[in-house]
């Protein structure tokens with residue numbers, strides 16, 4: 001490894017193990033990443049041409065765009081050269097660590113040996129003093145001191161009666177750096193596993209619907225192609241009731257081939273069905289700022305419902321390795337199929353009942369002659385200056401229904417009932433009709449992910465944290481204490497030497513403290 | 524809001540402490556030094572109390588649970604927390620190294636940040652949390668990130684001071700620090716001008732609308748070509764003045780009587796503390812949180828990418844120092860660049876890049 005031979009393989013090895021290469025890769029990854037944060041990734045032409053207008057002016061922007069596009073900067077983190085840089089980085093890290101590890105291993109496992117007076121005085125931390133106490137007494141204090149500092153001392157006695165106590169600790173901490181480096185490789189491996197064996201998709205699922213197909217981006221199709229292929233495949237799938245084998249059969253295709261063409265169009269089939277039972281938003285007070293939103297999802301496997309869970313932001317659902325994350329929501333285009341869920345309480349204070357009805361349907365309030373007809377739905381009701389109802393947002397921020405109430409005799413009354421405003425629920429005759437929900441017109445936006453590599457990544461994160469703690473906060477410490485009898489003065493010559501591969505000042509203070517104790521004990 | 528009373532008190536205490544620390548450097552009387560420390564400790568206590576009170580207010584208002592309500596959710600609160608960590612870090616350094624002079628450098632940073640908050644008319648309202656931010660991982664992520672930012676800020680100031688006291692005009696490193704400091708000052712000034720001029724608009728700086736409509740609109744992005752030109756000229760002038768009169772700053776900092784070796788050691792120590800905390804808090808916890816919220820632990824968005832760049836710069840610092848034995852100017856410049864990347868991660872990504880990406884900004 002450290003040999004100076006000049007064979008090609010040695011040259012390659014030393015190239016990949018060099019720190020200079022590491023520095024060059026650091027710089028290249030860093031600088032190109034900066035470009036990647038300025039150019040919006042995977043964005044439309046318009047977006048980035050606007051960015052370039054700002055940066056290089058209108059005249060140059062189109063050609064700058066062409067150059068950057070040709071170099072892959074519009075989707076650079078997936079470009080071949082960026083991925084190559086990451087691979088190079090990993091290889092460099094691996095080779096560099098393998099190159100150095102044997103030497104570190106030897107240091108970690110080398111037993112500590114007595115030093116002798118001369119060498120002790122060349123150590124980075126050292127002290128020497130004379131005590132008027134017999135060597136044996138000094139030795140026992142020294143042993144106790146070393147023990148309380150966490151050192152297990154070995155003893156060596158020389159012919160002239162001089163005794164050396166010596167010990168080391170945390171030799172293994174030298175491996176911390178390698179654990180750090182290894183973790184980076186583990187994390188990269190986890191990322192690769194995720195790319196190879198996982199997928200990223202999304203799903204907008206209206207209340208009351210279920211599906212076994214989720215949508216990802218297809219890599220090589222234009223939007224138009226993608227849409228038409230998707231439409232025909234989804235059509236085939238729908239007429240087969242979601243069953244891929246049957247859809248394939250109907251299309252005279254092998255199921256595997258059918259699955260493959262789905263995947264090429266960015267359609268990812270799941271082994272099970274997922275359905276959205278209900279979607280809810282909770283707001284901060286009477287504002288339109290959402291405090292929480294959640295969907296009740298049910299997984300149907302082999303025709304049987306197996307799991308139901310309220311999925312919220314930060315609280316996903318997991319089934320068979322596939323994760324469903326709450327990410328957005330919205331209104332479906334066609335609002336006419338929604339069902340109003342009303343709670344109806346007659347004026348005499350009897351128990352409330354629930355009514356479910358569509359636009360145009362009506363019901364009678366129990367115990368009265370009043371008929372309530374559902375006339376209209378507005379997902380975001382507001383009134384303009386002239387008092388005309390308008391819809392003020394694209395979301396269901398203030399759902400309200402207009403009802404017409406008649407008692408069969410006089411002309412009816414028309415009234416807006418808003419879900420968020422209970423005071424609108426009171427009818428003229430004293431009964432209340434509350435709008436609990438308008439079901440079936442919202443969709444839940446889910447991110448659907450499968451990433452079998454994520455546990456590898458987490459493992460790498462844990463070892464990275466451990467490795468850094470060891471690398472920065474622990475050190476390999478060695479200490480020697482030499483006790484020489486001094487015949488003439490019936491005393492002892494005491495020498496202390498110590499070294500640590502890191503954080504020396506702190507260890508120096510600890511050794512000083514020990515020395516002080518020995519000196520005190522010797523007086 | 525009783526918390527604002529204590530914020531006011533801490534701002535005043537830090538400003539006074541700044542004056543007293545500078546006086547202390549002039550006279551070197553122990554009593555003056557002790558009162559400077561006393562003021563700082565007082566300001567720190569008031570600020571701690573203010574943060575706790577705000578936490579309580581937020582908790583009572585949001586109904587989200589104690590940990591979820593930690594006041595660290597917008598630019599204002601994060602700046603306040605940053606100042607708090609910085610002062611804490613400084614006090615530790617003061618007691619460890621028994622040197623007060625450095626306070627004359629740190630308290631102005633704290634006072635400036637707090638003054639910036641009140642001058643800019645930044646929204647100090649308690650804002651409700653959007654669902655994605657309601658996560659304990661986020662709490663750990665933000666808290667640790669700011670602690671590491673403060674450690675890096677410390678290494679930045681000692682690294683910069685090292686460069687100031689050890690370089691002369693004509694050296695590359697001198698050029699480096701004067702240009703860095705000059706550009707820093709010019710951009711800060713431009714932002715303060717925007718904030719003051721558009722204060723009436725009632726938008727929070729850092730909010731998307733503010734960035735889109737106002738940021739740098741008084742200067743670098745003004746409609747008038749002449750104003751734009753003037754702004755760039757002024758920036759060059761500021762850089763030139765810093766370069767020409769950098770020696771004066773050197774005199775001042777030499778007055779602190781800090782050994783360059785001590786500065787270098789504090790720089791390294793702060794990086795060595797900041798690096799693991801940054802790795803754990805920013806990168807790892809950020810990734811875990813993102814994975815909980817969106818199902819992707821890493822998506823190469825500009826904020827993530829900039830934290831990675833920051834991480835690389837500090838990894839570079841450590842390797843250059845340990846493996847290539849870099850010392851002195853070279854290594855201090857890396858420390859300064861690391862913090863420039865931190866600032867860009869924290870502010871620049873929001874202020875500059877999102878401005879660049881927002882639609883219809885021109």
Ligand code: HEM
Pocket residue numbers: 017018019022089092093096097100104177180181184468471472834835838841842845846
């Ligand atoms: C971003 C990625 C990296 C991180 C986070 C990292 C982290 C570290 C840390 C924390 C140390 C210990 C420094 C100290 O003692 O204070 C270290 C040392 C070291 N690193 Fe890295 N490193 C990275 C990449 C690399 C690469 C690509 C190489 C390959 C050339 C490399 C080679 C080394 C070597 C040889 C040491 C010294 C080991 C020893 O003391 O025996 N590192 N690294």
